[in-house]
Amino acid sequence: MPLEIRQLPAMRLAYMRQTGPYGPALTQLWERFGQWCSDRGLSEPRPKYYGISHDNPACTPPEQCRYDACVQIGVGLRTGTEALVQDFAGGDYACMQFTGTGPEMGAAWAGMTAPGQIPAGWELAARPAIEVYDEHFAVNLLTGAFPCWLCLAVQRAP
Structure with a gap:
């Protein structure tokens, strides 16, 4: 299924950064960031949260990968x-709805760049990938699965 092109708005974001391998440490980052947001009254009404992946783990050593938890x-x-x-x-992004666990997310990101996934007339752009967690975001306590949008930066192909 081809990805959906969406326009993400320009935003001012508060963030906490994790430098190191993407994976279990990000859960701890989100817990710490969630508490920080709650302490500052940023959690009510429930906002969208954003996860920005600055580095591609296929090209960047795991210990140098940067990820920002944002609001x-x-x-x-x-x-x-x-x-x-x-x-x-902000800008143009090729997005897909993801529902799964943290360990399943890497394969979903990789699948987004497979041939035929980026819509015709678009190509990847040199901007960070972003996860969008809608206001109704929740983790299924039985399965560990959660929903979010995975968004790759794109630009019109020449």
Whole structure:
């Protein structure tokens, strides 16, 4: 099934970064970030959360892979020393709905770049991939599965 092209908006994001292999450490990052958001009143009403993968683990040594757990914020929020702020430029992304576990996510990302997956007229762009966790996001406690959108940066092919 071809990916869906979506326009993601430019946003100001508060984030915490994990540098190291993608995997179980990201669960701990999200738990720490979720508590930080809750302590600052950023969890109610429930916002969208974003996970930004800055590096492709197929090309980058695992210990150098960078991942940001993010939430959109306004201009006046002071993050303190635990979190930083970045401006996300937004743009065009080839996206697919994912439901599965953390260990299954790597194969889903890899499958997105298989021949025929990126819609005709589009090509990958040199911007980070992003996960979008909608407001109704929840982890199934029995299976560990969760829903999110996986989004690869794209641009119009020449």
